Amino acid sequence: MSDDVRFMRLALALGRRGLGTTWPNPSVGAVVVDPGTGRILGTGATAPGGRPHGETLALADAGADARGAALYVTLEPCSHHGRTPPCTDAILAAGIARVASALEDPDPRVAGRGHALLRQGGVSVETGLMREAAARDHAGHITRVTRGRPALHLKLARTRDGFCAGAGPERLRITGPVADGAVHLWRAHADAILIGIGTARADDPSLTVRLPGLAGRSPLRIVLDSHLHLSPASVLARTARDTGTLVLTTRSAPAHARRALEALGVEIATVPADAAGRIDLPAALAHLGTRGLTRLCSEGGPRLAEALAQADLIDACTLVTAPVELGAAGGLPALGRELTRALASEEFRVAERLRLGPDEAVTYERAI
The missing domain is CATH 3.40.430.10 (Dihydrofolate Reductase, subunit A)
Known part of the structure; x- marks a missing residue:
């Protein structure tokens, strides 16, 4: 099993814990990892009620160590302003170097825009990791x-x-x-x-x-x-x-x-x-x-x-x-x-x- 699959499996498991508690938002799992050592720096999942989002909580858990790290997330990070700022802004501000995303969000307010904004910000973005499992969860x-x-x-x-x-x-x-x-x-x-x-x-x-x-x-x-x-x-x-x-x-x-x-x-x-x-x-x-x-x-x-x-x-x-x-x-x-x-x-x-x-x-x- 590759490290990418292992970390995405953890992100999916974290997201599943919140199923039934986060609507109208999806229950998204996220894991921040040191790409050099493979050490897990932070984890998060969408909180009950739908906020904060999983990415925000994982980045907060990692703190300053998130700079230069990799983020594994089960759904494309949001790119629109709602009750909270976009997760893409938080990812760029934290200095994440790479994002591995399982699934593009079909929400027309996102729909690939989150991935595009991250790439424009210099983040390496890979999509489709464990897509089928993520589609089932979401x-x-x-x-x-x-x-x-x-x-x-x-x-x-x-x-x-x-x-x-x-x-x-x-x-x-x-x-x-x-x-x-x-x-x-x-x-x-x-x-x-x-x-x-x-x-x-x-x-x-x-x-x-x-x-x-x-x-x-x-x-x-x-x-x-x-x-x-x-x-x-x-x-x-x-x-x-x-x-x-x-x-x-x-x-x-x-x-x-x-x-x-x-x-x-x-x-x-x-x-x-x-x-x-x-x-x-x-x-x-x-x-x-x-x-x-x-x-x-x-x-x-x-x-x-x-x-x-x-x-x-x-x-x-x-x-x-x-x-x-x-x-x-x-x-x-x-x-x-x-x-x-x-x-x-x-x-x-x-x-x-x-x-x-x-x-x-x-x-x-x-x-x-």
């Missing part, structure tokens, strides 16, 4: 900038014979504790969790992160509820002041239901309806994009999953398969026809296979 930022919506990661659990629920009203527990822990880690790395009103009413979930040390990483909880059927007695409504809860509804929702939920701290937003009176999914995700959300994890049921597939809104899908079977009793199939077709198409590839105790998780990803 998929949410890329999707919001290029498609106007957050990247959507669909998660579904199923039995070995393909069911996600039994034939009766009782809730079917499919996966084991190791897989359940993985789900909570995915939640911690998401900006928001999305479910439909059917799941909200059937399961009454909390949708929080319940892993040791990560209790504060619970993401925004979003419910698609065209007629505001979410009960004020539900866990989501009762805990809305502790963990952010957003309900997307339509104009046909009754005003009294809106007032009851808002009194508990639930935020209500109205989005367009489709021809059948249901929430228009592309419009709903576009609305979330305007809010700055970049990484959305869907934990709804197969009906929502199929609707997302029909609307071509799925960017990654993780299927967790347990070694149990329902057999002749049958139940509710986990995968609908359109989702099955999408995952088998050339648009998606198997990106990861994990053994989670007795369960197996396979993640399909759309090419970025």
Whole structure:
């Protein structure tokens, strides 16, 4: 393994720690290295809330030693003035001699300008180091900038014979504790969790992160509820002041239901309806994009999953398969026809296979 790859891997690992906490900004990792000795002089990652940026923190960590050093960064340094000065200015002022950047930022305010300004300032710039890994980590930022919506990661659990629920009203527990822990880690790395009103009413979930040390990483909880059927007695409504809860509804929702939920701290937003009176999914995700959300994890049921597939809104899908079977009793199939077709198409590839105790998780990803 080359030193460049080793240092970029560290930068990527630093950036991943902040996933789910930095929106609307990407979680960028940065490492400052002495090119002669290979000694790490400073490290940084985008702070919660999106500022300061990872490059700024890494340069501050390195201090005066940054002069003449190399900077490894997972995304092109910003070149525009926002709430903070451009990272390109900080890099030039610190005297960095070389920048190794994994990925050009598609944000039109940057889009190669950051790299160009550094070169104009006399910095040696190399791009594309571990580009594929960086694109995967920054998929949410890329999707919001290029498609106007957050990247959507669909998660579904199923039995070995393909069911996600039994034939009766009782809730079917499919996966084991190791897989359940993985789900909570995915939640911690998401900006928001999305479910439909059917799941909200059937399961009454909390949708929080319940892993040791990560209790504060619970993401925004979003419910698609065209007629505001979410009960004020539900866990989501009762805990809305502790963990952010957003309900997307339509104009046909009754005003009294809106007032009851808002009194508990639930935020209500109205989005367009489709021809059948249901929430228009592309419009709903576009609305979330305007809010700055970049990484959305869907934990709804197969009906929502199929609707997302029909609307071509799925960017990654993780299927967790347990070694149990329902057999002749049958139940509710986990995968609908359109989702099955999408995952088998050339648009998606198997990106990861994990053994989670007795369960197996396979993640399909759309090419970025």
